[in-house]
Amino acid sequence: MDSTAQKKRKKQLLLAAAIVCLLLLAAGGWYFLTNRDAPDDSLELADNATIGILPGVDIAQRQAELQQQLDEGMIAFSINTSPVFETGGSEGNLMLENPANNAKLLVVEIYIDKTQELVYKSKAIPVGSYIENARLDKVLEPGQYAATAYFKAYREDDHSFIGQAGAAISITVLS
Secondary structure, three states: OOHHHHHHHHHHHHHHHHHHHHHHHHHHHHHHHHOOOOOOOOOOOOOOOOOOOOOOOOHHHHHHHHHHHHHHHOOOOEOOOOOEEOOOOOEEOOOEEEOOOOOOEEEEEEEEOOOOOEEEEOOOEOOOEEEOOEEOOOOOOOEEEEEEEEEEEEOOOOOOEEEEEEEEEEEEEOO
16 A cells, blocks of 8 residues: 555544544433433432331221322312303303212302403302303403303312312303
8 A cells, every 4th residue: 555545544544533432422411411310329218118008007098088188189060161142241051060079169250361350250059060051240242252260169068268170261242
């Protein structure tokens, strides 16, 4: 081989080595950046922990307590998501329901999304009851209104507030 060919070959090898080094650096950087949330290796298990349930704990009672907490936190309801009112002052088909499996009182408040104006508020709806038709508390002009219905849940025994859930609805006033 002549010296020109050797120099060309050396340059190609150096270029290839430089590209490999850059790729390795890029791969290493990507690995460290994407694995920042890796588990903490310093976390150790307690060597005095016993596997099982504490002695004297009634499993059925614990399950009943957990189920009660779960049931109280869940709010079941039903509503017509597109109620229609003949006029702004007439009754419309809201179809609000507090299902029998809910075990809590519900108060429904409906707000117009654009203005956050309260246009309807029910009295407490007992468990296993429904309101098929209702008149809004505010007379609306003809048109369609994006609104949110909030179902506020209360305990039956002491009427204390539990929480609320919401549903998007579209109110239509025909004339």
